[in-house]
Structure formats: structure tokens, C-alpha cells
Amino acid sequence: MNAVHDTLAALKSDGVNLSLSELIRYQQLTKLLNLKPATPPRALMSGGYLSRHKGRGMEFDEARHYQPGDDIRAIDWRVTARTGKTHTKIYREERERPVFILCDLTAGMQFGSQLLLKSVQAAHIAALLSWSAAARGDKVGAFIFNDTMHRECKPLSRQRAVLSLCHELIRVQQGAAQKDAQISQAFSDACLRLRRLARPGSLVYLISDFENLQQGAEQPLSHLARHCDVHAIRVGDPMDTHLPDVAVSQQVSVTNGADEQSWLLGDKSLGKKYSQWRGEVKTGIESFFQSKMIKFSQVSAGLPLEQQLEMLGRQPR
Numbered sequence: 180m181n182a183v184h185d186t187l188a189a190l191k192s193d194g195v196n197l198s199l200s201e202l203i204r205y206q207q208l209t210k211l212l213n214l215k216p217a218t219p220p221r222a223l224m225s226g227g228y229l230s231r232h233k234g235r236g237m238e239f240d241e242a243r244h245y246q247p248g249d250d251i252r253a254i255d256w257r258v259t260a261r262t263g264k265t266h267t268k269i270y271r272e273e274r275e276r277p278v279f280i281l282c283d284l285t286a287g288m289q290f291g292s293q294l295l296l297k298s299v300q301a302a303h304i305a306a307l308l309s310w311s312a313a314a315r316g317d318k319v320g321a322f323i324f325n326d327t328m329h330r331e332c333k334p335l336s337r338q339r340a341v342l343s344l345c346h347e348l349i350r351v352q353q354g355a356a357q358k359d360a361q362i363s364q365a366f367s368d369a370c371l372r373l374r375r376l377a378r379p380g381s382l383v384y385l386i387s388d389f390e391n392l393q394q395g396a397e398q399p400l401s402h403l404a405r406h407c408d409v410h411a412i413r414v415g416d417p418m419d420t421h422l423p424d425v426a427v428s429q430q431v432s433v434t435n436g437a438d439e440q441s442w443l444l445g446d447k448s449l450g451k452k453y454s455q456w457r458g459e460v461k462t463g464i465e466s467f468f469q470s471k472m473i474k475f476s477q478v479s480a481g482l483p484l485e486q487q488l489e490m491l492g493r494q495p496r
Contacts, residue, residue, distance in 0.1 A: 183294060190303075190483060194295045197352045202306040202345040206338075209311040211488050242266040277334040278312035279377040279407075280305050280321040280344075283387035284351050285365050292418045293481035298355065300480040301386045301414045302348045307484060308384055309341045322376060323347050324369045325355045331376065367395030374399035379406040385473075386412050388419070389464045401471055410474045413464060417481045420461070421454045 187194055191201040242255045245265035258266040282305045288298035295303075305321065312319040313336065320334030321344050330347040332340070366387060377383050383403055389411070403409050417423075428445030443449060468475040478487050 186294060186483060190295075192295065192299065194291060194299060197299060197302050197349045199342075199345060199349065202302065202348065203342075205303065205307040205484075206310045206341075208307060208485060209314045211485060212307060212311045241269050243269060277318045277320060277378060277381040278308065278384070279334065279373070279381045280308055280319070280323075280384045281369055281373050281386065282321060282323045282348065282351075283366060283369070284323065284325045284348075284355055285391070286326050286355060287390050288388060288414070289355050290416060290418075291480050292416050292423065294483070295480045297388055297414045297416055297480045298352055300478065300484065302352060303484045304386050304412060304414070304478060305348060305384075306341075306345055309344050312382075313338060313341050317382075319344065320376070321347070322369055322373050323351045324365055325351050326365050328354050329365075329369065329372070331372075334378075334381075364393070364395065366391045367393050370396040370399040370403075374402050377403060377407055381407045383407045383409045384412060385409065386414060388414050389467075390460075392464060392467055397471075400473065404471045404473050409471075410476070411468045413475070413477045415477055415479055417479065420457050422450045 191198065191204055242258045243266060245254065245267045249267045253268045255266045255268045282301055284298045284301065288301060289296055291297060291299070305323075309319045309321070316336065318334035318336045319332075319340060321330075321332040323330045323332070323344075328351060330351055332344045332347055334340075335343075366389075373383070385400075400409070422442075422444060425444045428443055431442055431444055433440055433442055465475055478484065
């Protein structure tokens with residue numbers, strides 16, 4: 180317990196509630212996360228554009244004399260007619276790359292068995308991505324939601340925009356409600372809104388445990404994947420994969436917010452069935468994003484985020 184207490188103190192967190200100081204802390208860690216494309220895009224015009232980012236726009240840069248090998252579609256006919264010599268249009272990629280974050284703080288995310296609630300770790304990820312985007316000069320926006328409320332943060336640049344986003348993370352986490360008997364539609368609704376908010380070419384991060392992936396989310400996520408660079412980050416907890424080991428068998432009550440059951444910890448047969456079931460859930464989530472050509476990674480709420488940065492892209496993409 181002392182180790183957990185010391186780790187939480189280093190994170191400036193109590194593991195359950197969010198504070199501005201713990202989210203601002205990630206401003207000092209942006210150098211640990213690289214959002215820069217691995218290779219610079221290169222092309223004369225959008226038709227031959229080689230880029231890791233989908234839907235990015237091209238801006239006219241200049242016209243120069245035609246050279247052998249230039250794409251004839253890029254010929255600037257007006258300049259050619261005026262000068263009598265063939266000129267080619269040169270384009271460059273739009274420098275601005277909006278970063279948009281969808282952060283799930285629903286009731287299902289209000290769980291943690293070792294260090295942080297999954298919702299708190301999700302907020303930490305959102306804060307780190309936001310500070311990193313701002314440090315690069317990218318605009319950053321967000322859609323933050325729980326089961327009963329949501330906050331939209333329009334893509335803006337500079338430190339002030341990230342501070343506003345952090346305040347909204349705190350507000351939505353404080354307003355997280357008890358989950359009722361019905362399966363929450365909040366994630367599907369959020370994906371529909373995100374489809375309208377994220378402009379083509381944006382770098383989009385989806386932060387959730389994705390336990391409520393439903394058919395309603397499939398179409399908007401497919402649309403996003405076609406026009407944006409989408410990354411799904413699953414926030415999990417050690418108990419999402421296996422039941423805790425106990426020295427002495429003990430009966431515990433578990434609930435999903437609607438139904439309650441009694442489980443016997445230490446029962447090897449139950450533990451095996453549980454791990455098998457959770458493995459199938461994990462495989463289903465991974466397969467869903469793979470089918471949408473969406474990058475997928477996982478982060479645990481049982482460890483500090485900085486120990487897991489390989490999952491978020493410490494290496495250049």
C-alpha cells in the first residue's frame with residue numbers, strides 16, 4: 180500500500196478524482212511522446228500525394244518551369260500562356276494538423292482495482308496528447324462525455340486551449356453518474372457527434388475501454404477512418420483480464436450497476452472461465468478496429484502512464 184501511495188503522490192492524484200495539477204503535470208512530459216510523422220510527405224499535387232495522414236489539404240506554393248517527369252495535371256496554364264513557357268504548380272501540405280480527442284468518462288470507466296480508475300487514466304492520456312499537440316503547434320479539440328453529459332472543445336491552438344480542455348475533463352469526471360440497467364448509448368452517440376466535428380485530415384484519438392461498442396458506432400467510425408488518421412486507445416484494468424489472486428478463498432459481491440452476483444475468489448475453475456471470457460471480449464474489440472483499419476493499442480490503469488508510452492507512440496510514426 181505504501182508503494183501505491185507513493186506512486187499516487189508522484190502523479191499528484193488520489194486515483195479517483197481529477198485535479199488540475201495532475202493534468203498540468205503532463206505538460207512537462209511532452210518530449211516523451213512523439214506525434215510527428217515518420218517521413219515528410221512529398222508530392223507535386225494532391226493526386227500523387229504520399230502521406231501517412233488521410234484527407235490532408237494541399238496549399239499552392241509557387242509556379243516554376245516545367246521539368247521532365249512533372250505531372251502534366253499540375254501545369255499552370257495561365258502562367259504558361261502569359262509567359263510562353265510551360266510552368267508547373269508546386270503544392271505543399273497544409274501545416275496545420277488538428278488533433279481531436281474523444282474521451283469516455285462513462286460509469287463503466289469508473290473502475291480501478293490497483294492504482295487509478297480507468298476514467299482517471301483516460302483523462303491523463305487526453306492531457307498528455309493535448310499538451311503534446313500544443314507543443315507541436317497543432318490545434319487540439321475534444322469531445323468529452325459520460326452517460327448524462329458531454330462537453331465539446333473546439334480545436335484551438337496554444338496553452339490556453341489545453342487548460343480549457345483539462346477543466347472540462349475534471350467537470351465531466353465529477354458529473355459521472357451511476358450506470359442504470361440499460362446499456363449506455365453514450366459511446367455510439369459520441370461517435371456520431373465526432374464524425375461531424377473532426378475535419379478531414381485530423382489525427383483522432385479514441386480513449387475508452389470500448390466495453391460498449393455497439394452497431395451504432397460502426398458507421399461513424401468507418402467514416403472517420405476513411406478521412407482521418409484514427410487511433411483507438413483501450414484503457415484497461417488488471418481485473419479486465421483475470422481475477423485477483425488470493426491466499427484464502429473468499430466470497431465477494433460484484434455488480435455491473437444493474438445486476439449483482441456473488442463470486443468465490445480463489446476458485447480455479449471460475450478464474451479460468453473468467454479469463455477465457457475476458458480474452459474473448461479483448462479479441463472482439465481488437466477485431467472490430469482491425470476491420471475498420473483503425474490503429475489499436477492498450478494502456479493499463481494499474482500503472483503510471485509514463486511507464487507505458489510505447490503504447491501511445493514514443494517512437495516516431
